[in-house]
Amino acid sequence: MSAEGGTKAVVAALLANSGIAVTKFIAFLLTQSSAMLAESIHSVADAGNQVLLLVGKKRSEREANELHPFGYGRERYIYAFIVSIVLFSVGGLFALYEGWHKVSEPHPITAWQWVPVVVLLIAIVLETLSFRTAIVEANHVRGSASWKNFIRRAKSPELPVILLEDLGALVGLVLALIGVSLTLITGNGIWDGLGSMSIGVLLVIIAIILAVEMKSLLIGESATAEHVAAIEKAIADEPLVDRLIHMKTLHIGPEELLVAAKIAVTASDRASDVADAINAVEERIRAAVPIARAIYVEPDLDRAPAESAPPLS
Incomplete structure (x- = not known):
């Protein structure tokens, strides 16, 4: 529009x-x-x-x-x-x-x-x-x-x-x-x-x-606050993701958004399950924010103290 x-x-x-x-x-x-x-x-x-x-x-x-x-x-x-x-x-x-x-x-x-x-x-x-x-x-x-x-x-x-x-x-x-x-x-x-x-x-x-x-x-400007909130919710909706460690967004065009996020998973999760979870997260992000064209999600083990890194809900 x-x-x-x-x-x-x-x-x-x-x-x-x-x-x-x-x-x-x-x-x-x-x-x-x-x-x-x-x-x-x-x-x-x-x-x-x-x-x-x-x-x-x-x-x-x-x-x-x-x-x-x-x-x-x-x-x-x-x-x-x-x-x-x-x-x-x-x-x-x-x-x-x-x-x-x-x-x-x-x-x-x-x-x-x-x-x-x-x-x-x-x-x-x-x-x-x-x-x-x-x-x-x-x-x-x-x-x-x-x-x-x-x-x-x-x-x-x-x-x-x-x-x-x-x-x-x-x-x-x-x-x-x-x-x-x-x-x-x-x-x-x-x-x-x-x-x-x-x-x-x-x-x-x-x-x-x-x-x-x-x-x-x-x-280079980041996504709007509304889009950031929608992306964070899309990540939080994935059961395998313990929490969002950090995320960066960048407009590579007026209707094109780059999303880079690092998510926390547990050491017991299988690689195939993590890969499926990443694919599901990317699908949810694109559904929530259609202008998110380039999405990179990196998994990592959750090493942060519990009191400083509450799980996603």
Whole structure:
């Protein structure tokens, strides 16, 4: 569900931003508004970012091979990290530069004065529809988590990226509308430049948030608390297992989980019985957590003191 929903949200954002970018750029050519140019580049960067997300998802679906035995799932994180860099540089820094240039040499909007306002209002409507699609798809997978926790804990990068991009785009459009409107009302182009600079600051902040989250996923995050509890219960349900000595989990992709566990058995257990128990544990784990693709269970003798290592129940 998260993969399909993420793709739907990305495609919706791509279509919206492509149309918005063309419209904004035409408005800039007619009015020479700094805020309109910043918004045009912002939309072009967003559309490019959505293409990167789609490319990353497609490349991550390649089959595992000898060189990459765990597959290419993390490639989605790499492309999402590139998105944060593009948003920071092409979107944020350019808007800051263009805004500073306009503040230093302010010029009023003298031609086609109604165009930027109309374009921005239309863009707000289209961006709202794209944002709504992202919210609907995210609600399918976020459960009871708050939006903040969903952004921070989601293992699939597409939905958090699109949510933050669309939110930033909406706020940026409002800032651009304020800047353009004040320039038209006062005849002072400095408001146009300040609108562009505020958009730049907003994009830089969003890019930093995205970069931090994607870096965490690239380094490697463990399974969610719910999945860890389900895996521990699956191990505890095996009668031959005395206790779980330790366990480590790692996301090797948004929908792929590696599980490594060491279980305690007794010295009197036959090797064949232990092997059957390990196979049963692996089946239970896959049934409880379907994204657990690579599972390694190592048996060991229980040497821990009874009071420090209670048996599984």
